[in-house]
Amino acid sequence: MTSIKLVKEVMSSPTRCSPVSRVVIFGGTHGNEMSGVTLAKHWLKDPSELHRKTFMAEPCLANPLAVEKCVRYIDRDLNRCFSHEVLSSPESESDPYEVKRARELNQIYGSHLFDFVFDLHNTTSNMGATLLRCSNDDILSMHLANYLQSSSGNQSMPCYNYIIDIPKKDSIYLQNIGKHSLCLEVGPQPQGVIRADALSSMRELVNCGLDFIDLFNQGKEFPSFETDMYRVLSRVDYPRDSTGDISAFVHNGLQDKDYVPLKPGDPIFTTINGEDLLYDGETVVYPTFINEAAYYEKKVAFILTEKVSWKVPALKLEILGDHLGYSK
Amino acid sequence: MTSIKLVKEVMSSPTRCSPVSRVVIFGGTHGNEMSGVTLAKHWLKDPSELHRKTFMAEPCLANPLAVEKCVRYIDRDLNRCFSHEVLSSPESESDPYEVKRARELNQIYGSHLFDFVFDLHNTTSNMGATLLRCSNDDILSMHLANYLQSSSGNQSMPCYNYIIDIPKKDSIYLQNIGKHSLCLEVGPQPQGVIRADALSSMRELVNCGLDFIDLFNQGKEFPSFETDMYRVLSRVDYPRDSTGDISAFVHNGLQDKDYVPLKPGDPIFTTINGEDLLYDGETVVYPTFINEAAYYEKKVAFILTEKVSWKVPALKLEILGDHLGYSK
Numbered sequence: 002m003t004s005i006k007l008v009k010e011v012m013s014s015p016t017r018c019s020p021v022s023r024v025v026i027f028g029g030t031h032g033n034e035m036s037g038v039t040l041a042k043h044w045l046k047d048p049s050e051l052h053r054k055t056f057m058a059e060p061c062l063a064n065p066l067a068v069e070k071c072v073r074y075i076d077r078d079l080n081r082c083f084s085h086e087v088l089s090s091p092e093s094e095s096d097p098y099e100v101k102r103a104r105e106l107n108q109i110y111g112s113h114l115f116d117f118v119f120d121l122h123n124t125t126s127n128m129g130a131t132l133l134r135c136s137n138d139d140i141l142s143m144h145l146a147n148y149l150q151s152s153s154g155n156q157s158m159p160c161y162n163y164i165i166d167i168p169k170k171d172s173i174y175l176q177n178i179g180k181h182s183l184c185l186e187v188g189p190q191p192q193g194v195i196r197a198d199a200l201s202s203m204r205e206l207v208n209c210g211l212d213f214i215d216l217f218n219q220g221k222e223f224p225s226f227e228t229d230m231y232r233v234l235s236r237v238d239y240p241r242d243s244t245g246d247i248s249a250f251v252h253n254g255l256q257d258k259d260y261v262p263l264k265p266g267d268p269i270f271t272t273i274n275g276e277d278l279l280y281d282g283e284t285v286v287y288p289t290f291i292n293e294a295a296y297y298e299k300k301v302a303f304i305l306t307e308k309v310s311w312k313v314p315a316l317k318l319e320i321l322g323d324h325l326g327y328s329k
Numbered sequence: 330m331t332s333i334k335l336v337k338e339v340m341s342s343p344t345r346c347s348p349v350s351r352v353v354i355f356g357g358t359h360g361n362e363m364s365g366v367t368l369a370k371h372w373l374k375d376p377s378e379l380h381r382k383t384f385m386a387e388p389c390l391a392n393p394l395a396v397e398k399c400v401r402y403i404d405r406d407l408n409r410c411f412s413h414e415v416l417s418s419p420e421s422e423s424d425p426y427e428v429k430r431a432r433e434l435n436q437i438y439g440s441h442l443f444d445f446v447f448d449l450h451n452t453t454s455n456m457g458a459t460l461l462r463c464s465n466d467d468i469l470s471m472h473l474a475n476y477l478q479s480s481s482g483n484q485s486m487p488c489y490n491y492i493i494d495i496p497k498k499d500s501i502y503l504q505n506i507g508k509h510s511l512c513l514e515v516g517p518q519p520q521g522v523i524r525a526d527a528l529s530s531m532r533e534l535v536n537c538g539l540d541f542i543d544l545f546n547q548g549k550e551f552p553s554f555e556t557d558m559y560r561v562l563s564r565v566d567y568p569r570d571s572t573g574d575i576s577a578f579v580h581n582g583l584q585d586k587d588y589v590p591l592k593p594g595d596p597i598f599t600t601i602n603g604e605d606l607l608y609d610g611e612t613v614v615y616p617t618f619i620n621e622a623a624y625y626e627k628k629v630a631f632i633l634t635e636k637v638s639w640k641v642p643a644l645k646l647e648i649l650g651d652h653l654g655y656s657k
Contacts, residue, residue: 191519
């Protein structure tokens with residue numbers, strides 16, 4: 002019991018973070034996810050929208066060759082190339098294009114230089130505006146996500162907190178090269194298509210995120226809060242026949258129902274002969290990334306999450322020469 | 330006036346067609362349009378669904394290499410490779426993959442051997458079930474389309490008659506290698522995704538089409554009818570800046586509004602700075618293939634059509650030794 006009490010005490014004192022002065026916004030990490038591609042291209046021509054009082058965010062087209070060909074990637078999924086192993090292995094001319102590019106991006110935008118990484122993605126799934134993070138250690142990005150959700154009254158799309166929850170040392174994602182980070186997933190949007198609604202939602206989210214960072218840098222304190230988040234439990238593959246071919250498809254009743262509770266016994270797949278396959282889990286879960294085009298090759302039909310409540314401590318700026326709050 | 334009268338008389342006598350005994354159903358003409366890919370693969374394993382009393386349709390995966398890679402095409406859009414020029418030009422080892430495949434398909438399934446060609450496609454646009462033909466000379470396929478529309482009460486998707494109306498000699502499409510043909514476009518569905526609703530709609534349409542052919546072969550007469558169809562007027566490109574980059578996107582008010590009347594002054598594009606661009610035509614038109622992913626590279630934002638009413642003469646089977654009806 003003592004340790005739990007201690008945690009609560011630590012949680013109740015504000016977390017202090019140093020100013021966020023260098024911010025990068027990646028678009029086109031996947032070359033056919035067009036909201037980020039379009040925004041990054043626009044901001045590279047005219048970055049005025051990214052200026053704030055306390056900093057100026059930099060746009061970057063993460064995978065320019067994939068953008069040019071309007072494909073997800075050339076040799077390998079760039080957003081799976083940021084493992085410690087890949088980044089620290091010796092360079093070779095024969096490395097896949099995305100491995101070379103991952104090292105390059107890490108050198109230019111890594112946490113030794115950049116404080117905050119936004120990574121802009123689209124999904125073909127009905128995921129609304131999903132605020133995706135890889136851990137609950139990054140208090141600043143949790144406050145940023147909360148700020149986006151609080152401001153989402155202006156947005157046309159619902160806004161969800163999403164957590165993959167993997168140790169930073171095991172991360173393979175671009176966003177983790179930053180000290181703080183947030184990945185935005187906006188959908189549904191087909192690959193290769195620019196939908197005006199998805200574009201404006203993503204743009205609003207980014208601008209709102211930059212506003213938050215600016216307020217934080219100016220010393221605004223953000224109180225503690227409790228929030229719901231969807232935490233990844235497991236990935237579910239399509240049923241397959243003996244040759245490995247997909248033998249059943251996402252059920253009509255599940256299609257487009259991302260974040261809608263899935264109960265034991267609900268249909269999840271339907272075979273080509275019209276047979277329904279039911280969810281045989283024992284608890285209510287929340288399916289996400291349902292029928293995402295890019296996940297067929299990853300053998301993922303959807304990703305199950307649980308809805309958890311999370312208490313986030315208050316946040317304030319660490320003043321130069323000041324220490325992290327715990328010992329005060 | 331005399332010629333119009335004559336046309337009317339000709340129109341009122343039934344058109345006679347010889348039996349339709351060889352039918353091919355192409356899926357995967359574009360390798361990432363998954364309804365046709367999935368159905369063709371299924372029917373190649375188990376063709377029993379394609380049997381009718383008077384014939385047995387053959388499934389064919391039109392572009393197997395593109396299907397394997399889940400891309401639209403390898404070297405060149407297969408569904409633009411069926412021009413007389415390409416099909417009759419001398420073969421060369423260096424020909425693009427799809428040019429070789431087009432010649433091969435024409436040799437195996439051309440009109441010297443096959444009576445009816447179905448070609449199965451998906452679109453990312455909100456086109457429902459679109460019954461696409463390249464001319465109004467093919468009375469049999471017009472009756473087939475009418476039969477599908479009459480039976481569409483069972484279908485979950487609206488069903489539209491679509492006509493490109495180009496002389497057969499200028500055709501570049503796969504469907505035109507058949508004596509009779511119909512292309513099915515079902516959407517919206519993102520590339521690389523199998524949606525159960527699109528799959529079952531397409532399957533129902535094909536089965537219903539085979540039923541029609543079977544009834545026709547058995548001697549059933551089909552009375553004349555009048556029908557609405559959407560005839561292609563023009564293709565509209567995205568606005569572009571001086572470097573050729575797209576500078577405005579399909580307007581929210583137009584997105585997903587395929588087949589909905591577009592009036593002069595209606596917004597069609599929106600720039601990244603939020604400026605609306607309006608339709609400056611003088612008549613009401615019907616936009617189609619709005620924001621189709623595959624048409625970005627073809628510089629087509631949408632295709633304008635007009636709605637026309639068309640009178641189709643009655644259809645009956647030409648009995649062996651019988652002549653075409655006109656002189657009787």
